[in-house]
Amino acid sequence: MKTYLVTGGAGFIGSNFIIYMLKNYDNIKIINLDKLTYAGNLENLREIEENCNYIFLKLDICDKESIKKVFKENDIDYVVNFAAESHVDRSIEEPSIFFKTNILGTVNLLNLAKSTWETKNGFKKGKKFIQISTDEVYGSLGNTDYFTEDTPIAPNSPYASSKASADLIVKSYYHTYRIPVNITRCSNNYGPYQFPEKLIPLVINNCLLKKSIPIYGDGLNIRDWLYVEDHCRAIDVVINTGFLGEVYNIGGHNEKANIHIVNVIIKYLNENLDTTITEKLIQFVKDRKGHDRRYAIDPKKIRSELNWKPTTNFEEGIVKTINWYLKNKNWLHNLTSGDYQNYYMDMYKRQGGMYGKI
């Protein structure tokens, strides 16, 4: 039975990953370690919270002593490090926490994995540290080229530079100590449980509330969209078959301009929910500072070496996503309504551990 230490598992991708893994494997144990910032939401994990192979710990990845204890009391096989401050606009307003969590937190986890897994002759077999990184570390593209794993790191926002720094540190630990690692760099994800500060859930939420939709600049910036479940499957594949020390880009050639995304969502809601949801909600606003123009992943390496490719195309994925938000209006409502986190913390305490079962 393999034990996964998943950090940031109450966030968007982390929670999708935990659900994906527990649906697909019954012989694994998952420890979800999350600080529960504004972006962490235990409601995301409701469908698996009673699973006996799942444990939640409310901890900060920067907390050395507590996480040391987690490593000591559990035979951790894989660390999957999703925990991060993840929103570019917030990093522009308040960068410091991005450097603390995304860089120092990663260093803390790496050091603890290293000291726990180290043997006289190297590292215990079957262990791996997976750093969940992003295509934003490569900076911005012109009209035609693609990010490959050899594209030089050239981050532009404080968020991207914090993720790039963590990547360089992970790489240096592999080069120096040979600690078993992989780094994955994925393009923009979308799907259930994404916090409505990010473009797609923000647009859906604003349409439902009939609030104006802010489009930065000319709306022609391009992102390469991947349905979150395809990302989760790619991470699973990298954990199991990725070659040690390697970086894998994850994407599906789904490049779309922001204005196109917004129009698709408005059209769907107009035709299927409410004819008063129209383009009139769109409001062009001042551009994001240092706004990257285009991201686009070349996924050749993960396709050819690890045989992964996405299965959900954008047209199908966006309809699934919009319908999920329509069915889960309470989830959106609870994010703003207050004390759902206290409710869950009380529940975990009642279940007999300070935070879960350790």
Ligand code: NAD
């Ligand atoms: P998110 O903001 O939805 O979730 C982040 C989670 O990390 C939250 O649950 C939060 O509580 C937790 N967290 C934050 N600081 C922590 C700390 N100090 N200790 C423990 N937990 C902490 O983010 P997401 O969109 O799910 O992204 C997850 C990871 O994937 C991030 O590392 C991000 O850089 C990367 N990524 C995201 C995307 C995307 O499109 N969302 C694409 C590529 C890579």
Ligand code: DAU
């Ligand atoms: O590329 C991967 C990255 O994708 C991840 O590493 C980040 O964690 C994730 O947040 C995301 O970053 P982006 O900046 O690309 O995502 P965001 O949803 O914030 O913005 C997508 C595009 O939409 C971007 O060009 C900015 C634009 N935008 C965004 C918001 C929130 C708007 O025009 N209006 C908005 O209100």
